[in-house]
Amino acid sequence: MFSLRLVSTLLLFFSQDQRVTPYSFEKCEVHEVLGNRTKVLCYNRNLKNVPSHLPGKVDALDLSNNKIRSLWRTDFRNLGHLQVLNISQNKIEHIEGGAFIHTSYLEFLNLTANRLTLLSSSMFDGLTNLTVLMLGNNQILKIEPYAFAHLEKLKVIDLSSNRLYTMNAMLAVFKVESLQELHIKDNDLQNFSTKQIISVPEQLRELDASHNPISLIDVTTSVLQSLSSLDLSFSIPNISIIWLIQDPCFLKGLKTLFLGGIAMKPPAISEVIQMINCTWLEAIHLNQLHLTETDGLIEQVCLRHGNVETLNLQHNLFTSVNEGAFENCTHLRYLNMAFNKLKVLPMTLFQSLHSLKLLSLANNKFTMVPNATSNMASLECLDLSFNKIYRILPDDFAHLNNLKSLYATGNRISRVHSNIFGDLHSLQELNLEINLLTEIDEPFPGSLKNLETLILRQNKLDSIKKDVFKNLTSLLVLNLADNQIAAIEPGAFEGLSNLQSLVLGSNKITKDTFQEGLFQGLSSLVELDLFNNYISYKSSKMLANPPFKLLKSLNKFNINSQRHNGLENFPVNFLEGLQSIVQIHAGNLAISFLDPKTFKYTPTLEELDLSDNSLNNVSNMLFWPVPNLRELHLNKNGLNSLSFVSHGNLSKLTLFRGAENQIDVITKEQIRALPALGFLDLRENTFACSCSNEMFLNWSLKDPKTQVLHFYQYICASPSTQKGQKLWTFETSSCIIDYGFILYITNTSAAILLMLICFIYQWRLHMIYSYHLLLAYFIDKREKRKERVMGYAYDAFLSYNTHNEEWVINDLLPVLENQYHWKLCLHHRDFEPGRSILENIVNNIYMSRKTICIISRHYLESEWCSKEIQVASFRLFDENKDVLILIFLEDIPSEYLSPYHRMRKLIRKKTYLKWPQDEKEVALFWQKLDMAMKTGEGKEEEHPILPRFASDEVP
Missing domain, CATH: 3.40.50.10140 (Toll/interleukin-1 receptor homology (TIR) domain)
Structure with missing residues (x-):
């Protein structure tokens, strides 16, 4: 759908890596994303008005989750480049006419979760390029006739969860000629009648009227004949629903129909399916309808709409399915029967489904893999997750030659034999997490030569034997987290020459697990996760056999802990061999000392997180070997000074976080040592409100290059007369020297001073x-x-x-x-x-x-x-x-x-x-x-x- 694609793009836009831009504001953060686009984040700052003096070249502005009540014409007058505006979750009840007159480039406007009651004819003036308008969860009762008259490019309108009780109240919406998607769910609509719709935009393809108490669905005109998707799910009226379809061809363009959770009995639903006989439905959603195999609804759907490609039957009450139920659904590609009570299926149930690509039987009550899933040559994805399967037999996946994804998560499988995968030559993803596997006693077979992802997390494995993965030559991701692994034989990862990600977190790995040659064969490994293990050393002395010296391609290394008792002593050459490393996350390990030579083995390091340790004293030379460091996180370490940065060779550092330490003074030398700094976060430190911080205070307020994040929340810890006050309120005028008085004293005592x-x-x-x-x-x-x-x-x-x-x-x-x-x-x-x-x-x-x-x-x-x-x-x-x-x-x-x-x-x-x-x-x-x-x-x-x-x- 258009809206999903757009929302995904916007989420990506708001989550890109941050870079500095030359702006800094009291309650906002300014970031730069790919393509030199600037975003300003002011969400959750207790704002009551739109901040003034925002940078003029802002492309995206997030003002969500504040307390703004009104929008005025002057609020956005300097934001002529604005393309994305999120002002949801405020208290907006009034928008002045022409408030957006200066934001003609705006494409996305989110006003969700406010208190609007009226959409006036001048409210959206100037938004000639607006594509998506989100107005859900307000209190809108009325829309003036020309409210959207000038929105020539508007494609998506969301009016969900308002008080537009009738279709007549939405006439202004149906006048938007460019409209493609309309969401009017949860508006307390009781009648869905095309008689109340004079005309519909020719481009309208998706209409969501779900979650309304509709008692009458009246299609007596052809205004919706171009509609391709109609969602009437969860319509639960006080009385029964009446369907009136005068001519089936009035819905001749319909491809997708959502009837999940609707308050209708199976026979009535069957009648509706038969009524819509002038169109070839491609997707039918019949979820959460209390259906059983005795209702015969599957047979009716397949008989009337044999070309259906997607059939959603999840969250019903099926214990089985009648043999031959899908006989006429020969074009079915996606079948979802998850969240039922299935225990057994007829062996020939799916024989006629020669086009089926995806079959979900998750969250049922199977104890064995149903025989019906074998001999399905076209199947590409099979989901058997969260059943009660305790054993997999050799013939369970027979002849599934095209299967690419197999999910058996959350079952009771305790052992896996290699011969059960004999026919899975195309398998790319195998997920066996959350089972009862205690060991892998034989290598995975060569038939899995195309396997790229293997998930074995949250089982009961205590060891990994040699050569168990040697045949998985295409494997890219191996996840062994949340087991009880303490022993890994040297050679266990032989053959994984293409592996890029290895997850060993939350196991019982100790320093004794790191035997010589442990990581032999992982020449392409890019990411290694060892979080929450039991790795510890008695001292920081050099190791005879550094554990990672074979991982020349490793890019990201994660050894974080949640127990704050991990790697207390960090051997000086622990990181030896990581010549390509870019990111190291080593937080919450109780590290109290790092040798100045610790990072000499990681010259390519760009991001380092050592937060929540005990590094209250950092050597001046610790970061000298990592000149490319761009992000440094030292939160919660008990630091009382940043003196180490003055000699740290941190000329490329753009982000430094040192929150919740004991830092009281920031000096000019420390700031000068960080010429590329874009973001500085020193929240919850023990700042001194004295002249020693005069330079830092002035620099934080005026520097055009670096943003001191949350600076206006910094609190004074000393002296006692200033304790609890905001640092930015400290009056620096008291630090100004009276040069006239000093000159007078100097002139009168010059001779004496010279002698002294x-x-x-x-x-x-x-x-x-x-x-x-x-x-x-x-x-x-x-x-x-x-x-x-x-x-x-x-x-x-x-x-x-x-x-x-x-x-x-x-x-x-x-x-x-x-x-x-x-x-x-x-x-x-x-x-x-x-x-x-x-x-x-x-x-x-x-x-x-x-x-x-x-x-x-x-x-x-x-x-x-x-x-x-x-x-x-x-x-x-x-x-x-x-x-x-x-x-x-x-x-x-x-x-x-x-x-x-x-x-x-x-x-x-x-x-x-x-x-x-x-x-x-x-x-x-x-x-x-x-x-x-x-x-x-x-x-x-x-x-x-x-x-x-x-x-x-x-x-």
Whole structure:
């Protein structure tokens, strides 16, 4: 039907991938779809009026589900390019004449579910290109004679569920010469009489008058002789229905007749079928009529309309069908007998149906495949879903050589033998989901060489054996979701060289399932779904055999979980081999850490979803290997900053979602790092209404390129005086500096300031050092009191810069923790969430017996590393204990150590270690470090850690 095609096109238009356009509005979102067409979405925003200042080049506007009561001439005056307008589910009761005078390009107008009572003659003026007009579910009582007079291209009108009680009330509709479809169902029509219709458009082909309490159907004129589809289903009057058809040829063009659910007995329906004898009906719908095999209605239909191609008998009370019932329906192509009570059928029932393509016997009570379905050479689709079939025999599908689709969903099949598919050489789709299959103990046969889709989801399979799919060389989709699969033998997918989609979600797959060669043979696999499984690892270390290294063509990977307990540790090379990947969905897995090298194996990645994890600290280098990333979803991760984007190589990112985190400030550097950003969603974060967000606030309101989605709903979390207020209401004028006053102060004190600046410049590094030393002194006094009553929680606190994290993780930790069994304290692993960084540093240094400082140039430049070594060295000097171990990863010139003169002095007196460049000396290095760790373990007086080596001297 025309309307279905158009609606499908419109749905596609509203659901295309979104791209940025240079507009942003308070309660709307602007998107761009294919062909540079712009759509504006303002649905469900509590709007009471059509928003003003909408972009002039809007092609589609969605204002549905709001509270708009009236439409005025000025509402759409700037929308001259508008083609689609959805303003359904509002409270519109008045439309000013000429409201659409400026929207001459409009093709689709949806006013469904409003409160209109009158369609005036000027209401739709200007809509010269309108094709579809949806007015259903209003309160329309009257249509003025010329309401549609200027709608020269109107093809579809939907007036369903209104109050147009008579055909006379619709005379204006029948004047639309271009009309092809008319829907007037549920209007409380009691008479359907052609006498009340003066004329009908010649192009009118479909008339839907269903769900009306029609008691009289009077066809006494020829105005409907061009009608091809008439729907009178579910006509349920207070009294019996009377049919008056003066001349059968008054409906000579009728091809499709809907009588489902009509309040008529089978004999009366039979009489109507016989009355309509001047036309060759192609489709007859007799569903939901309480029909049984004793009514003989099937025989009557086939006898009177032997050319019928579609017969819908679903939702009746058939327990069987009389033998020979379809004998005269030799042209039948589509037969639907679903939702009956069929248990058995005569074996020869369908023998005369040589043209039958589709047969649906779903939702009946068969316990075996009926013999009547065999030997149907023309059949292409057989639906046996939701019966009680528990077994399939070898002859059940005999001679169905042209069968392309077989549905046996929702039965009780526990075992499938390969010989039952012997004659299904043309089968393309096989659906056995929601059964009781426990195993597939033999390979699917070679006769299924054309099978493209195999659905086995929601069974009881616990394992997949080798070679079971080897003969399915044309298979494109394999769905094994919702089983209990824990074991998959290597080679199970051999032969599936053309498979594009493999669904293994909601099973019991663990890391042990990923045996080497598991995905062997899947060279064409494009999509892999592993959602809701039990895959977990004890650490993020490299895997010896990455599970997906053979999937070179994989485009989409889904490992989401609904349990929030999945892949907590993400091995650094878990994604190795996915060189063509575009989308990764890994939400709700409780991931707390991702190694900076995690995505170096996925350089083609464009869309990444890590929402609902525990990634409150994201490495600056994590996204550096994925320069093509366009969508990033980090909702619900506990993020307190977007600092990682500043160094993330995200120059092509167009959509970023970081809703429901703890982000308080967005900086200029972070925005500049996302030059292609089109959409930013930061709803439900803890924004600070302060001058630190002045730039973000102004940018969100004025930037012509990026839309900050739902920005006007952002709430202030701090300071307390602003808590609960809208961020956009923060008055940034308070952040403006009084430059006149500052200039006055500057001029009067310029000389003093200059002297201070010179002094501070000369001694700045020493002052910084003194500040940290003084801070450490007060902290030390506090911590010494704690130490008297508390023991040590760790053997050593590790102080290092993130640039040296790889050496720490891959070299230091394995030796000290695994080989020598020392318990170490690391920032990302052992710091207490919720505490400040400085407080965590101090507490953990004093909870550790020693502090190991990994010294490098980056270390000396780090503010936090500086704080750590100050606290540790102060503890050393104050307690006079050997609690500090220094490891130099590189040669440090003396000028680099000059600001740290106390540390330099310490190095000359105490032992330090240097990471050797010669691999032969590495073992000695670890021995020396272990001896250093052992020093001071007992209560005896501590001794020097190691004798100093000449090679370890600092110049």
